[in-house]
Amino acid sequence: MTAKVFTIAQQKGGAGKTTLAAQLAIAWIAQRRRIAVVDIDPQGSLSHWIELRRQSMGSAIGFTPSTLSGWRLAGEVERLMRLHDALLIDSPPHAMTEARIAVRAATLVIVPVQPSPLDLWATRPTLELARAEHRPVLLVVNRMPSRATLAHDMIGKLAAYEIGVARTTIGNRIAFAASMAVGSGVVETEPGSPAAQEIIALGEEIWNATPAAS
Ligand SMILES: Nc1ncnc2c1ncn2[C@@H]1O[C@H](COP(=O)(O)OP(=O)(O)O)[C@@H](O)[C@H]1O
């Protein structure tokens, strides 16, 4: 097995887990990578997006979708790893057992965080969970405002925590939500846009930072 397993985790809701899962999946399939997208969040937002995608594209959605409850995850991950280059797992908020199982399955835990002190503080339990499971973490700053002195200060402070922080930040852009509303990603709906460039850059950064599982 050589697939990469990315779990997107953040106990704070609304940080951008589902957005990143969907947008990264579309960026990667555009590079012809074989991707499975796994939704274990009982809220089912990612599955809803997949359903919209099916409605407009039929079965050729470009990746393998999987919706299941977290306790069945381990077996499913093993099965999907044999057939794909990478898995993207969207995990539930709150300190659910499912989130722990999803973190355990990961080769890299991707943690979206919005650039405010409150959001950063709320990230601590997720970082502790990853540490307890001995999994590497990459923080991704999401919804970065265009004038962002506070955000830049915050990113500077993060470096002192010795947590991996993605060089690529994701802007606060309506294009992300708009593409999701039609079952797509920005790479498809607005190719070449700043949003598309960001998600492609983030995708490459994550891909190249992560050794495959063995
Ligand atoms: N980079 C972004 N730019 C603009 N809106 C965003 C961005 N990331 C997330 N959002 C919006 O924020 C809300 C929460 O995002 P979501 O991905 O559902 O978070 P989570 O899955 O962590 O709860 C959604 O309405 C989504 O469209």
Ligand SMILES: [Mg+2]
């Ligand atoms: Mg979500």
